[in-house]
Amino acid sequence: MRRTINDLIAHIRALEDELETELIARRRELGVRWEEGRAVFGREMTARHHKLKMSVGRFLAKAGLLEILTAPFIYAVAIPVALLDLTASLFQTICFRVYGLRQVKRREYLVFDRHRLPYLNVLQKINCLYCSYANGVLAYVHEIASRTEQYWCPIKHAERVKGTHLRYAKFLDYGDTQNYPETLEQQRARLKADAEEAQG
Numbered sequence: 001m002r003r004t005i006n007d008l009i010a011h012i013r014a015l016e017d018e019l020e021t022e023l024i025a026r027r028r029e030l031g032v033r034w035e036e037g038r039a040v041f042g043r044e045m046t047a048r049h050h051k052l053k054m055s056v057g058r059f060l061a062k063a064g065l066l067e068i069l070t071a072p073f074i075y076a077v078a079i080p081v082a083l084l085d086l087t088a089s090l091f092q093t094i095c096f097r098v099y100g101l102r103q104v105k106r107r108e109y110l111v112f113d114r115h116r117l118p119y120l121n122v123l124q125k126i127n128c129l130y131c132s133y134a135n136g137v138l139a140y141v142h143e144i145a146s147r148t149e150q151y152w153c154p155i156k157h158a159e160r161v162k163g164t165h166l167r168y169a170k171f172l173d174y175g176d177t178q179n180y181p182e183t184l185e186q187q188r189a190r191l192k193a194d195a196e197e198a199q200g
Helices: 002-029 043-052 056-062 065-076 078-099 122-152 166-170 180-199
Strands: 032-035 038-041
Touching: 002 032, 002 166, 038 043, 056 122, 065 078, 078 122, 078 180, 122 166, 122 180
Parallel strands: none
Antiparallel strands: 032 038
């Protein structure tokens, strides 16, 4: 049974790689190229983008009143998200060093590029920056939590859980007491090996 799970994980990863290849091909079709680490468009495509740009006034006029009234609630979440970002970063800086684990690279999860799209107005750009930050922080914290869970409690739940991380599939089955001590040590050793590989 363990081999079947490993085969499925390998298949999922292969599909993710295939999806990324298709997304890259689609970006090329849209005229995206890379210059000095940034995605840029050709002159013709940039001109088209500028024609699509909607003024802030028109953007607000098209938005419903209720949508506009939700903005303070959306942006109020920025404070807890920033606190989560700070505490998760502090947590891994201290704890992962003690455990001998590789730290999660925050910059791999927080990507800010959509605000450079010429067809977005100032409000849309601010919205994109905020969404990039909030979703990036949640993904970053999710990875920190997954490594922590693998270190301390690599046991599957009895009930089905949505949104599990990739490490979860290799966790010990619920109630499998026979393999618990060895599996816990194997999970920790795997995390530490990842850390050593990253340093080497």
